[in-house]
Amino acid sequence: MQSFEELDTKTTPCSKTLNLRLHVYMLELWSLIPYYMARLCTSLREKDVRVTVGTVGYHLDRKFFRRGGISLDPLLLDIGGGISSRLLRRIVKSLEYCLNLLFLSLRLLVSRPDLIHIQYLLFLELGIPLEIWFVRWVRFLRIPVVYTVHNVTRQDTGGKYDAVYQRTYNAADALICHGTEARNELIRKFGISEGRIWVIPHGPLFEKQTELSQERAREKLGIPRDEVLVLNLGVISRYKGIPYLLDSWKHVQAKGLKCRLIIAGTGDPALLSEIRDQVEKNGLSASVELRLRFIAVDELPLLYQCSDILVYPYREGTTSGALLTGLSYEKPIVATRLPFFQENLREGETALFVDYGDVEGLAHSLTDLICDPQKRGSLAMNLVGQRQSRAEWANIAAATLNCYRSLRDPSGSVEDRGLIGSR
Numbered sequence: 001m002q003s004f005e006e007l008d009t010k011t012t013p014c015s016k017t018l019n020l021r022l023h024v025y026m027l028e029l030w031s032l033i034p035y036y037m038a039r040l041c042t043s044l045r046e047k048d049v050r051v052t053v054g055t056v057g058y059h060l061d062r063k064f065f066r067r068g069g070i071s072l073d074p075l076l077l078d079i080g081g082g083i084s085s086r087l088l089r090r091i092v093k094s095l096e097y098c099l100n101l102l103f104l105s106l107r108l109l110v111s112r113p114d115l116i117h118i119q120y121l122l123f124l125e126l127g128i129p130l131e132i133w134f135v136r137w138v139r140f141l142r143i144p145v146v147y148t149v150h151n152v153t154r155q156d157t158g159g160k161y162d163a164v165y166q167r168t169y170n171a172a173d174a175l176i177c178h179g180t181e182a183r184n185e186l187i188r189k190f191g192i193s194e195g196r197i198w199v200i201p202h203g204p205l206f207e208k209q210t211e212l213s214q215e216r217a218r219e220k221l222g223i224p225r226d227e228v229l230v231l232n233l234g235v236i237s238r239y240k241g242i243p244y245l246l247d248s249w250k251h252v253q254a255k256g257l258k259c260r261l262i263i264a265g266t267g268d269p270a271l272l273s274e275i276r277d278q279v280e281k282n283g284l285s286a287s288v289e290l291r292l293r294f295i296a297v298d299e300l301p302l303l304y305q306c307s308d309i310l311v312y313p314y315r316e317g318t319t320s321g322a323l324l325t326g327l328s329y330e331k332p333i334v335a336t337r338l339p340f341f342q343e344n345l346r347e348g349e350t351a352l353f354v355d356y357g358d359v360e361g362l363a364h365s366l367t368d369l370i371c372d373p374q375k376r377g378s379l380a381m382n383l384v385g386q387r388q389s390r391a392e393w394a395n396i397a398a399a400t401l402n403c404y405r406s407l408r409d410p411s412g413s414v415e416d417r418g419l420i421g422s423r
Contacts, residue, residue: 022404023050025073027104028119029097031081033150034058035205036321037119038068043203043397049404052113054104056096057081059089060266060294075107076100086269097122101134108141115404117146124168125154127161135171144407147172150202151318152185166190173407176400178202178319181339185318200399201391204328205321206300217305223289228259228370231307231331233295234322236267236275241313241336244357246278246288248313251363252370253287259370264291264303304329308376309369314338315356327390332379334365349382 024044028037034055041051054073058064059081065072072078077100080092116138123130138145153165169175169190176198177183183199186192218225236242242263249261261284263275272292279288295303304310310326312335319340326333327344333351335341345351352369354361369376 021048022115022401022408023052023113024404025052025054025113025116026119027054027116029055029076029100030093030120030122031055031058032120032122033321034061034064036202038065038070039203039205039393040397040400041070042068043393044400046394047397047401049397049401056093056100059093061296064297075103077103094122098130101131105134105137108138108143112141112143115144115146115407117148117400117404118172119148120150121168124161124164127154127164129164129167132164132167132171135168139171139173144173144404145171146174146176146403146407148176149182149186149318150178152177152182152189162189172196174198174403176200176403179340179343181343182318198399198403200396200403202319202321202324203391203393203396205325206297207328212302212305214305217302221299221302221306223262223306224260226258228257228309229307230259230261230309230311230366230370231264231303232262232311232313233264233300233303233326234320236263236265236271236292238271239315239317241315241356242271242275243278244315244359245311245313245362246275246282246284247359248362248366249284249288250282251360252366253284255367257367257370260287260289262289262291262303262307264295266292266294301329304331307331309334309366311362311366312336312341313356313362314341327383330380330383330387332369332376332383334362334369346382346386350379350386352379 026037026041037053037055041053044051052073053065053070054076056072056076056078062082077096080089080096083089083092118135121131135145147168149169153159153162169186169192174196175186175192177186178199178201180199183194183197186197187194212220215225223229232242232245234240245261245263252259266272275292276290279285279290304326308331310329310331310333312320312323312326312333314320314336317338317340323335323341323344333345335345335351335353336356337353341351342353345353347353352365354365
C-alpha cells in the first residue's frame with residue numbers, strides 16, 4: 001500500500017520539495033464544495049503545507065480539479081460521479097463514500113498525515129452518526145482533527161439533528177467557522193469552549209475574471225442592454241429564499257419598470273420545478289430569466305459583470321460563498337438580515353437589508369435601487385472602498401496554518417490565535 005508521503009510526491013506539483021513542515025489530508029469525500037477545496041488547498045500549498053486532496057471529481061465538471069493543476073488522492077473510488085442518472089449516481093456515490101472512509105481508516109494504520117482537516121461529512125447532514133466513528137478512530141490514532149463548520153447546523157431541520165452535531169463537534173480537536181456569530185452559536189448552543197474555535201473567513205470562490213464591459217458581457221450572453229439587471233446566482237436550496245424573492249418580484253413588475261431578474265444555478269430538481277411553476281403561475285416569464293442549470297466557471301463572471309444589483313434573500317445560513325464571490329464584483333446588494341451578511345456588509349453603505357419574509361420590504365428595496373442609478377453607484381463605490389478590508393486567500397491560508405500549528409503546540413493561547421476578517 002502506498003504511503004501518504006508517496007501519494008503526495010507522485011500526485012502534487014508542489015510536493016517536489018520534500019522538506020515541507022506539515023502534511024495535511026484535506027477530507028471532503030462527496031465533492032460538494034469543490035471550488036472552496038481548490039482555493040484553500042492551493043493557498044495552503046503556497047504556504048509550504050503538503051496537502052493531499054482527499055476528494056473525488058466534481059460530478060458537474062469532472063475535469064475541474066485537473067484544469068486547475070490539482071491532483072486528487074488516486075486511491076479513492078470515483079466512478080459514481082460520472083453516472084448521468086441522478087438516482088443511480090447518488091446510490092453509487094454513497095456506497096463509494098462509505099468504502100472510501102473505510103479504506104482511508106485502514107490506510108492510516110500504515111501511513112499517517114500530520115493532521116486531517118475535514119470539510120464536509122455527508123451523513124452528518126442527514127442526522128446519521130455514521131462518520132463519528134471515523135473521527136474518533138483518527139483521534140485514537142493520535143492524529144489531530146480540524147473540522148470546518150461551514151454551517152453550524154443544517155438549515156432546514158429546525159434543530160432536529162443537534163445531538164449528532166454536538167457529538168461531532170466534541171470529537172474534533174479544533175473547529176473553524178467563518179464568522180463571529182457562528183462562533184457564538186457553537187459556544188451558546190453546543191457548549192464548545194472558545195479555545196477550540198477559530199474564526200477564519202470564507203474567501204471569494206471566483207474573483208473578477210473578465211475585463212469585458214457590462215455591455216459586451218450582456219451581448220455575449222444575449223441579455224438586453226437597456227434593462228436594469230438583478231441577479232441571484234448560486235446553488236439553489238430552499239433556505240435561500242427563491243420563492244420569497246419571486247413573490248417580491250411580482251410587486252416590482254407591477255410598477256412597470258424596465259428591469260429583469262436572472263435566477264441562475266442548479267439544485268434539487270423538485271425545487272427547480274417549483275420555481276418554474278411559480279414564475280409561470282404568477283405571470284413573471286417576461287421579466288424573470290431562469291438559468292436553472294450548472295453555471296460553468298467561464299460563464300459565472302459574465303453573469304456578475306452583466307448585473308446591476310445582486311440579491312440574497314436567504315432565510316438562514318451561517319456562511320455564503322455566493323455572497324463573498326459577489327462582493328469581489330462590487331455591485332450593490334440587497335440581502336436579508338442574517339448575522340453573516342451583517343458581518344460582511346454595512347446597512348445603507350454597501351447594501352440594503354430587509355427582514356426575511358417581508359415581501360413588500362424586499363420589493364421596495366429592489367425598486368429603490370432599480371429606479372436610482374446614483375444610489376447604485378454610491379453603494380458600489382463604498383464596496384470598492386472596502387476592498388482592502390476583505391479577506392484574501394493568502395491570509396486565510398496563513399490563519400489556517402496557525403490553527404494547524406496550534407494543535408502541534410497546544411501551549412499557544414487564544415490571544416495568539418486571534419480572529420481575522422471579523423467585524
